[in-house]
Amino acid sequence: MTTCIGYGVHEANAPLEPLRFERRELRADDVAIDIDYCGVCHSDLHYVHNDWKSTRFPCVPGHEIVGRVTAVGPAVNRYRPGDRVAVGCMVDSCQQCAACEQHQEPHCTQGMTPTYNGLDRISGEVTRGGYAQHIVVRERFVLRVPPALDPRFTGPLLCAGITVWTPMREHDVKTGTRLAVIGLGGLGHMAVKLGVALGAEVTVITTSPGKAEDALALGAHHVLLSSDPQAMKTAASSFDLILDTIPRGHNVNPYLMLLGRNGKLVLVGALEPLEPIHGALLAINNRSITGALIGGLEQTQELLDFCAEHQVLPSCEMIDIQDINQAFTRMQNNDVKYRFVIDMASLKDVDVA
Ligand code: NAP
Numbered sequence: 326m327t328t329c330i331g332y333g334v335h336e337a338n339a340p341l342e343p344l345r346f347e348r349r350e351l352r353a354d355d356v357a358i359d360i361d362y363c364g365v366c367h368s369d370l371h372y373v374h375n376d377w378k379s380t381r382f383p384c385v386p387g388h389e390i391v392g393r394v395t396a397v398g399p400a401v402n403r404y405r406p407g408d409r410v411a412v413g414c415m416v417d418s419c420q421q422c423a424a425c426e427q428h429q430e431p432h433c434t435q436g437m438t439p440t441y442n443g444l445d446r447i448s449g450e451v452t453r454g455g456y457a458q459h460i461v462v463r464e465r466f467v468l469r470v471p472p473a474l475d476p477r478f479t480g481p482l483l484c485a486g487i488t489v490w491t492p493m494r495e496h497d498v499k500t501g502t503r504l505a506v507i508g509l510g511g512l513g514h515m516a517v518k519l520g521v522a523l524g525a526e527v528t529v530i531t532t533s534p535g536k537a538e539d540a541l542a543l544g545a546h547h548v549l550l551s552s553d554p555q556a557m558k559t560a561a562s563s564f565d566l567i568l569d570t571i572p573r574g575h576n577v578n579p580y581l582m583l584l585g586r587n588g589k590l591v592l593v594g595a596l597e598p599l600e601p602i603h604g605a606l607l608a609i610n611n612r613s614i615t616g617a618l619i620g621g622l623e624q625t626q627e628l629l630d631f632c633a634e635h636q637v638l639p640s641c642e643m644i645d646i647q648d649i650n651q652a653f654t655r656m657q658n659n660d661v662k663y664r665f666v667i668d669m670a671s672l673k674d675v676d677v678a
């Protein structure tokens with residue numbers, strides 16, 4: 326076992342604080358990684374607050390990890406010490422079911438192993454995430470960071486990016502697709518950048534009038550204020566695909582009305598009950614609601630390569646680990662532009678009592 330220092334919580338709603346824990350010794354197919362950067366996802370906030378009633382304490386969040394390989398097990402052949410690598414939301418899956426075989430590891434029939442708050446498939450220990458010095462991950466779940474991708478801006482692609490990329494690819498976003506993105510936060514701003522890069526006509530639907538200018542600067546073609554009933558009425562039946570990143574249960578009916586014929590609303594934000602849906606809104610225009618959960622390994626590598634080639638980079642605010650509680654408060658208050666990334670070099674100054 327190797328001792329690791331990180332930031333986490335011992336109980337729900339407590340402030341994150343430095344803590345010490347053990348990482349496993351390398352197994353034959355493991356890669357050891359020193360973490361340089363880790364993005365801060367709204368899911369981290371949900372886990373720390375135990376919003377989903379499933380948090381295992383102590384909890385060390387972080388699933389947008391970028392680092393360098395420091396050692397590899399004897400059966401590893403894709404990576405060598407010194408390689409620039411990334412780890413997203415999963416660190417294992419059964420590798421045998423139809424979902425795994427079809428590169429849809431998040432939907433593994435035995436359940437994928439999340440990067441934190443999961444149970445290791447072999448030892449049963451609780452997995453701990455990337456707000457930490459280093460991590461040990463099975464080779465198959467380690468991604469390669471292309472040299473053209475700035476590692477400081479790579480982390481948010483591993484969750485925010487892939488979560489919107491998967492449904493965009495699934496629903497064939499391309500030149501001319503009328504795409505709307507609800508919520509200009511971590512996921513939303515990546516959806517804007519990626520949608521624009523794929524050629525879509527992108528509209529941001531926001532609760533924040535103050536974000537309109539930013540939305541256009543990020544590349545969106547239009548901005549729709551959800552609090553403006555007249556503007557919402559004018560936009561009725563005008564989108565092919567809507568990505569809904571709202572981070573809590575809400576009323577989707579006003580957004581369903583915005584879908585045109587055969588339009589689809591993909592829920593990626595609210596992983597909890599929604600307000601009742603009006604059936605007629607689905608019947609009219611043959612609309613549908615669907616969901617999406619992160620993305621498979623192959624598609625995540627595809628996204629990293631795409632972003633390197635097209636230089637699509639998240640808009641990041643770099644923070645020290647010591648500022649993480651303030652960052653969480655700002656995220657809760659809808660004040661993120663548009664993803665916090667922790668510079669793990671700041672952990673060097675941290676001591677655990
Ligand atoms: P975020 O950075 O906090 O952004 C969420 C955005 O939603 C906010 O910027 C805000 O945008 C809008 N919003 C917030 N509260 C709202 C409300 N009450 N009503 C309407 N809009 C509201 O969060 P994130 O990191 O993008 O994550 C978003 C959600 O996705 C979280 O719940 C997270 O757990 C979930 N998630 C799911 C997956 C998956 O695989 N499905 C993966 C990652 C994250 P405006 O100011 O523009 O309105």
Ligand code: ZN
Pocket residue numbers: 366367368369388414484485
């Ligand atoms: Zn996330």
